[in-house]
Amino acid sequence: MQPGYDSVAADYERAFPEPFQTPLERHAVGAFVDSVKEPGVTGQVVDVGCGTGHVTAVLRGAGLPVAGVDPSEAMVGIARASHPDVPFQVTGPDAGQWTALAEGHVLAGVLARFSLIHVPPERVPGVLESWAERMPEGGVVMVSFQAMDGGRAVVSFDHAVAPAWRWHPEVMSDHLMRAGFAEVWRSISRPDADHRFPECHLLAVRSHAEIPQDPASCGCRVE
Numbered sequence: 001m002q003p004g005y006d007s008v009a010a011d012y013e014r015a016f017p018e019p020f021q022t023p024l025e026r027h028a029v030g031a032f033v034d035s036v037k038e039p040g041v042t043g044q045v046v047d048v049g050c051g052t053g054h055v056t057a058v059l060r061g062a063g064l065p066v067a068g069v070d071p072s073e074a075m076v077g078i079a080r081a082s083h084p085d086v087p088f089q090v091t092g093p094d095a096g097q098w099t100a101l102a103e104g105h106v107l108a109g110v111l112a113r114f115s116l117i118h119v120p121p122e123r124v125p126g127v128l129e130s131w132a133e134r135m136p137e138g139g140v141v142m143v144s145f146q147a148m149d150g151g152r153a154v155v156s157f158d159h160a161v162a163p164a165w166r167w168h169p170e171v172m173s174d175h176l177m178r179a180g181f182a183e184v185w186r187s188i189s190r191p192d193a194d195h196r197f198p199e200c201h202l203l204a205v206r207s208h209a210e211i212p213q214d215p216a217s218c219g220c221r222v223e
């Protein structure tokens with residue numbers, strides 16, 4: 001259940017009829033698709049916090065075996081009505097809850113666009129670990145989130161719909177690394193008339209490489 005998004009789902013659909021607001025967003029998702037299609041892991045892709053499902057449908061259109069998951073029943077209702085050929089599940093971001101991911105199937109990719117921002121920061125490491133548990137080496141994760149430039153912090157912000165936190169990209173990257181993902185690239189767009197904060201798209205791959213033991217690397221403030 002996601003009371004904030006449940007109450008605005010119809011307005012949200014009207015406000016954001018297109019899957020992408022900027023060319024960078026479109027290209028970042030395109031790069032995610034290309035990475036998942038590279039020879040390597042065969043498995044399912046899950047769009048976490050898929051909302052009205054328009055990006056999930058883009059992934060499906062690109063030929064990926066994708067399901068969408070989202071805690072908002074109203075958002076998923078719109079997704080199901082708009083994209084009847086795509087499986088959706090009303091559930092949280094933890095892979096242990098996903099019946100949309102068939103038993104025994106592995107994750108080839110996870111896309112989480114502007115949805116981890118709504119997960120309380122102390123829960124994010126466990127969520128990332130749940131993805132890593134179902135993903136063999138070479139699987140691909142892309143997270144997109146409102147960010148910040150300085151301070152190595154996680155800061156709550158006044159999101160219009162639900163409690164939300166924006167992340168220093170380095171801190172998100174550290175959490176991914178500790179869960180078993182190695183960052184490949186990140187992009188950061190600057191604030192503009194439509195975006196109050198920098199926005200980060202960060203792509204990482206599942207890796208069994210040893211995690212550097214740097215006790216300082218995950219030091220972040222939660223504000």
Ligand SMILES: C[S@@+](CC[C@H](N)C(=O)[O-])C[C@H]1O[C@@H](n2cnc3c(N)ncnc32)[C@H](O)[C@@H]1O
Nearest residue numbers: 002005049050051072075093113114115118119
């Ligand atoms: C800004 S929308 C983004 C929707 C979609 N990912 C997109 O790119 O269009 C945020 C979505 O995150 C979902 N959400 C809220 N809390 C969440 C949580 N704890 N875990 C996963 N998704 C969550 C909301 O229901 C909403 O659909």
